[in-house]
Amino acid sequence: MRLSMTRRRVALTLGLAGVLAAGTATTVALKGPSQPAAAATVAATRAISCDTKAGGKHFYDGPSASKKYDTRFSNSAALPKLGSYVPQGIGTWWNWSGKKDLLLVTMYHTGKQSLIVGIDPATNKVVGDVAIAETHGGGITTSMGWAFVQGSTNGIRKYKLSTLAAAMKKAGTPYVKAVGSERKVYGASFLTSYGDSLWSGKFNKDGRDKMYEYKIKSNGTLVTVNKAWEVPTKTQGLLVTKTHFVYSTSYGRDKLSNLYVVRRGQPDLDKAKLSCFRAPSMSEGITEYGGRAYLVFESGSYPYRSDKTTKNVITRLHKASISSLTSLA
Structure with missing residues (x-):
């Protein structure tokens, strides 16, 4: 959305934004994995209050998002190729080369092949990148020998990790082809995994939506668990732990x-124990590695970074300890 506001004028609206929190909240029917074309059943529900108290000193461009954010998060690795690509999803790849691990970031440029970029969390350096068929790339995750990436709005592609590893070690940006056709799901705007489960759901700028859990088979097949979970309005990314969901939302x-x-434990957000607080503008995917949450932003990329209405221009990953987040709920 493009509005002709200056940074100063945007900042003056923060109080109103706090009152509105997540906007008009809606909820969807929580039974049955509806087909993508099916209309969701919606009903009015209460708005969720988000903490808007600003911090003091903060470590990123633009105004402080909130004290809770500023005291928990810090800078991490710089994102590459922001002059040509827009980052979206982020996932973790354990033991990708011996005992070494990677953070995988999906990036897109409309009309071109998309990228998967590998960043070593131990050094914050880019290890390599590969090209994949064009996709928005709203989510990426690895499990059971496979990488799963958003394909279409309602589709998930799979890539063999062995093939991806070989390509990531080559010079240049080799192309990697997905295995088979994409798996159609209710929504693939964001996705992640925990153990042998993949979680995937739909972005909705106008109200809450839902996500589903899928059991991952050794051949990469996804088996739907017939139970929907309500997700916040404008969900862009998801991190799953044994006890919590952490949602990144923006628009x-x-x-x-x-x-x-x-x-x-509770699929209805109105009944769940939760906490919400402000983060810098244009947050996208979020993943867990080494007891930390890593959050990616698209605001530092070429379509947004020179626009004066972009509230926070962020070119690096941000990280926070998982315990500092889960302790809030």
């Missing part, structure tokens, strides 16, 4: 993002 370069920490 609009001139608006702050929200992070929701939700205790697992």
Whole structure:
């Protein structure tokens, strides 16, 4: 969304944004994995209050998002190729080469092949990148010998990790082809995994939506668990732990993002124990590695970084300890 506001004028609207929190909240029917074309059943529900108290000193461009964010997060690795590509999803790849691990970031440029970039979390250096068929790349995760990436709006592609590893070690940007056709799901706007489960759901700028859990078979097949989970409005990314869901939500370069920490067990957000607080603008995917959450932003990329209405221009990953987040709910 493009609005002709200056940074100063945007900042003056922060109080109103705090009152509105997540906007008009809606909820969807929580039974049955509806087909993508099916209309969701919606009903009005209460708005979730998000902490808007600003911090003091902060470590990123633009105004402080919130004290809770500023005291928990810090800078991590710089994102590459922001002059040509827009980062979206982020996932973790354990033991990709011996005992070495990678953070995988998906990046897109409309009309071109997309990228998967590998960043070593031990050194914050880019190890390599590969090209894949064009996709928005809203989510990426690895499990059971496979990498899963958003394909279409309602589709998930799979790539063999052995093939991906060989390509990542080559010079240049080799092309890697997905295995088979994409798996159609309710929504693939964001996705992640925990153990042998993949979680995937739908972005909705106008109200809450839902996600589903899928059991991952050794051949990469995804088997639907017939239970939906309500997700916040404008969900862009998801991190799953044994006890919690952490949602990254955003929409609009001139608006702050929200992070929701939700205790697992209750699929209805109105009944779940949760906490919400402001984050810098244009947050996208989020992943866990080494007891830390790593959050990616698209605001530092070429379509947004020179626009004065972009509230926070962020060119690096941000990280926070998982315990500092889950302790909130």
